[in-house]
Amino acid sequence: xxxxxxxxxxxxxxxxxxxxxxxxxxxxxxxxxxxxxxxxxxxxxxxxxxxxxxxxxxxxxxxxxxxxxxxxxxxxxxxxxxxxxxxxxxxxxxxxxxxxxxxxxxxxxxxxxxxxxxxxxxxxxxxxxxxxxxxxxxxxxxxxxxxxxxxxxxxxxxxxxxxxxxxxxxxxxxxxxxxxxxxxxxxxxxxxxxxxxxxxxxxxxxxxxxxxxxxxxxxxxxxxxxxxxxxxxxxxxxxxxxxxxxxxxxxxxxxxxxxxxxxxxxxxxxxxxxxxxxxxxxxxxxxxxxxxxxxxxxxxxxxxxxxxxxxxxxxxxxxxxxxxxxxxxxxxxxxxxxxxxxxxxxxxxxxxxxxxxxxxxxxxxxxxxxxxxxxxxxxxxxxxxxxxxxxxxxxxxxxxxxxxxxxxxxxxxxxxxxxxxxxxxxxxxxxxxxxxx
RNA sequence: CGGGGCGUAGCUCAGCCUGGUAGAGCAUUGCGUUUGGGACGCAAGGGCCGAAGGUUCAAAUCCUUUCGCCCCGACCA
Numbered sequence: 001x002x003x004x005x006x007x008x009x010x011x012x013x014x015x016x017x018x019x020x021x022x023x024x025x026x027x028x029x030x031x032x033x034x035x036x037x038x039x040x041x042x043x044x045x046x047x048x049x050x051x052x053x054x055x056x057x058x059x060x061x062x063x064x065x066x067x068x069x070x071x072x073x074x075x076x077x078x079x080x081x082x083x084x085x086x087x088x089x090x091x092x093x094x095x096x097x098x099x100x101x102x103x104x105x106x107x108x109x110x111x112x113x114x115x116x117x118x119x120x121x122x123x124x125x126x127x128x129x130x131x132x133x134x135x136x137x138x139x140x141x142x143x144x145x146x147x148x149x150x151x152x153x154x155x156x157x158x159x160x161x162x163x164x165x166x167x168x169x170x171x172x173x174x175x176x177x178x179x180x181x182x183x184x185x186x187x188x189x190x191x192x193x194x195x196x197x198x199x200x201x202x203x204x205x206x207x208x209x210x211x212x213x214x215x216x217x218x219x220x221x222x223x224x225x226x227x228x229x230x231x232x233x234x235x236x237x238x239x240x241x242x243x244x245x246x247x248x249x250x251x252x253x254x255x256x257x258x259x260x261x262x263x264x265x266x267x268x269x270x271x272x273x274x275x276x277x278x279x280x281x282x283x284x285x286x287x288x289x290x291x292x293x294x295x296x297x298x299x300x301x302x303x304x305x306x307x308x309x310x311x312x313x314x315x316x317x318x319x320x321x322x323x324x325x326x327x328x329x330x331x332x333x334x335x336x337x338x339x340x341x342x343x344x345x346x347x348x349x350x351x352x353x354x355x356x357x358x359x360x361x362x363x364x365x366x367x368x369x370x371x372x373x374x375x376x377x378x379x380x381x382x383x384x385x386x387x388x389x390x391x392x393x394x395x396x397x398x399x400x401x402x403x404x405x406x407x408x409x410x411x412x413x414x415x416x417x418x419x420x421x422x423x424x425x426x427x428x429x430x431x432x433x434x435x436x437x
Numbered sequence: 438c439g440g441g442g443c444g445u446a447g448c449u450c451a452g453c454c455u456g457g458u459a460g461a462g463c464a465u466u467g468c469g470u471u472u473g474g475g476a477c478g479c480a481a482g483g484g485c486c487g488a489a490g491g492u493u494c495a496a497a498u499c500c501u502u503u504c505g506c507c508c509c510g511a512c513c514a
Contacts, residue, residue: 009447011448092513156514318514387474388475390475
């Protein structure tokens with residue numbers, strides 16, 4: 001993309017409404033614009049990041065055997081009357097009436113609809129287990145939206161649903177999804193820690209929140225440093241071996257981690273002092289096992305081996321995709337701007353032509369751009385060097401290739417790593433090799 | 438939903454108390470000088486002062502109503 005003709009409205013000053021780092025930086029970097037309380041338009045830079053996050057989420061869901069579908073944002077109220085949630089959900093649900101006076105709603109989640117899909121399409125126990133997911137916009141009419149996309153009313157969520165024949169099967173699905181989540185967050189460049197969450201009326205211990213560590217997070221967390229040492233993306237655990245999933249789960253839940261309200265001083269005391277870590281975190285995912293809560297009232301059954309109907313056990317698994325964009329910034333920024341992890345950066349590199357209109361720098365910048373496009377943002381504006389440096393740091397591309405008149409005369413450019421601030425002068429070819437490595 | 442605050446130029450804000458021709462900085466456009474970390478000078482464009490009623494000779498300013506947004510708290514991917 002050429003910056004001179006892009007919708008990337010960076011701001012030098014912070015808009016008054018933004019108080020936390022990610023909100024401030026998303027507005028300053030021109031990633032989003034607010035349209036109403038908790039409702040945002042995503043501009044090119046923001047959308048690229050959102051897509052990259054979704055891509056990783058999708059890849060790990062696919063790898064865990066979940067099937068991608070796409071359910072609508074608008075749902076018929078009757079479905080929710082079947083589960084009883086049409087009345088229970090309260091004012092957070094946005095209710096709509098169409099021209100025929102039919103009651104509709106903008107979906108805050110999809111348990112009812114996915115249960116409906118399965119009851120209409122799945123007949124036999126031999127078709128289970130299965131799980132599906134979609135990445136779709138949700139609407140929850142929050143009393144107080146805030147913190148930009150971290151708590152919007154409209155947000156992009158990945159929600160997955162598992163269908164198993166019995167509790168034992170559901171447990172395996174649950175653990176598989178937990179492993180998929182650990183891999184997802186690690187690939188995104190985040191340190192996420194699962195913490196036991198309230199299960200509500202279902203009971204049991206099968207509900208976890210995933211807390212991403214970020215200095216500006218909302219809740220205080222305590223955890224064992226052992227979490228930091230584990231590489232979940234490796235092949236240590238087979239997603240399709242229930243034994244290995246059990247090992248994974250045992251290991252994971254054997255390490256101490258708790259949010260402030262569930263903090264257990266006695267258990268904490270047993271963690272070696274050198275391994276005690278305290279920080280702040282943001283909830284970016286939540287997984288539940290809820291058994292027959294929807295399948296039974298909505299009449300989802302499959303024929304069992306003996307012909308008798310079986311009621312599948314379900315689970316649901318959410319990741320706040322748009323919230324993750326905010327969480328990523330909370331975890332990766334400095335005074336100058338965002339420091340994107342390579343895996344989600346809007347562009348791999350920015351090309352800074354410090355003297356636009358100069359034949360030599362123009363030629364070099366164009367060559368770099370054609371070699372790196374479409375994964376590079378070419379700052380071809382007629383701006384002073386300082387403006388380009390500041391915007392590049394703000395937008396947070398992992399790499400900056402600085403083309404200035406001094407080096408250009410000798411065929412040299414400067415490569416800056418945003419993460420470390422390290423800069424080296426290199427030939428064109430070496431610069432490309434370095435950035436593409 | 439309780440408590441607090443704010444709506445004036447694209448952004449940050451002053452002006453309001455004490456009514457009298459709508460302002461500054463940044464941004465934008467043009468010209469000139471500059472040119473490796475958010476330059477300087479000159480000039481220009483840009484506003485139904487959130488909206489509607491009212492008081493007044495006169496309202497951004499006072500009164501009433503209303504809409505929107507933000508912050509703190511209780512609740513949530």
